Amino acid sequence: MLGFATAYALGCDYPTCAAAAGLAAVTTRIAFIDLKMRVITHLDIAMMTAIGLAWVCWSSPEPVSGCISALLRSLGYVATFQIIRLAHIGLRGRESMGLGDVKLIIAAGPLLPVQAFALSVASAAALGLSFAMLRMWVRRRSSFRYVYVPLGGTLAAAISVAWLVEAIPVF
Numbered sequence: 001m002l003g004f005a006t007a008y009a010l011g012c013d014y015p016t017c018a019a020a021a022g023l024a025a026v027t028t029r030i031a032f033i034d035l036k037m038r039v040i041t042h043l044d045i046a047m048m049t050a051i052g053l054a055w056v057c058w059s060s061p062e063p064v065s066g067c068i069s070a071l072l073r074s075l076g077y078v079a080t081f082q083i084i085r086l087a088h089i090g091l092r093g094r095e096s097m098g099l100g101d102v103k104l105i106i107a108a109g110p111l112l113p114v115q116a117f118a119l120s121v122a123s124a125a126a127l128g129l130s131f132a133m134l135r136m137w138v139r140r141r142s143s144f145r146y147v148y149v150p151l152g153g154t155l156a157a158a159i160s161v162a163w164l165v166e167a168i169p170v171f
């Protein structure tokens with residue numbers, strides 16, 4: 001409801017308000033499940049991608065080319081994240097980002113252009129680092145070694161906020 005109310009208060013049309021409400025709900029679900037169970041479900045990725053594609057079909061003057069462009073962006077984003085993931089495994093010898101995070105990037109393609117995507121990834125990293133520092137302070141630890149911070153929740157939130165900034169003409 002918060003996403004719907006925010007979009008409505010800023011004067012958006014009904015489909016944008018509905019997409020904002022759906023993204024807010026899915027983002028919250030991803031954050032809680034990823035924090036507790038360290039999993040991003042296929043259902044969450046499918047819901048977020050479907051909301052994005054529906055919004056692209058509605059907002060684009062050419063719905064077919066808009067959807068094709070969104071899917072191609074998704075493939076580019078996934079390839080980039082998979083390369084980063086494999087490079088980290090090769091350099092460090094261990095996995096730091098699961099495939100759920102990579103699959104979550106699929107949902108970003110319909111929602112975000114390249115510039116907004118880069119900004120959302122950077123803000124997700126900053127938000128995750130802030131969350132880790134808070135958890136260290138609360139648990140009184142002096143090292144990041146055993147502080148688990150899920151990227152999925154912060155990335156989903158950053159994607160949703162970046163989409164809201166892109167979708168609402170006020171900003």
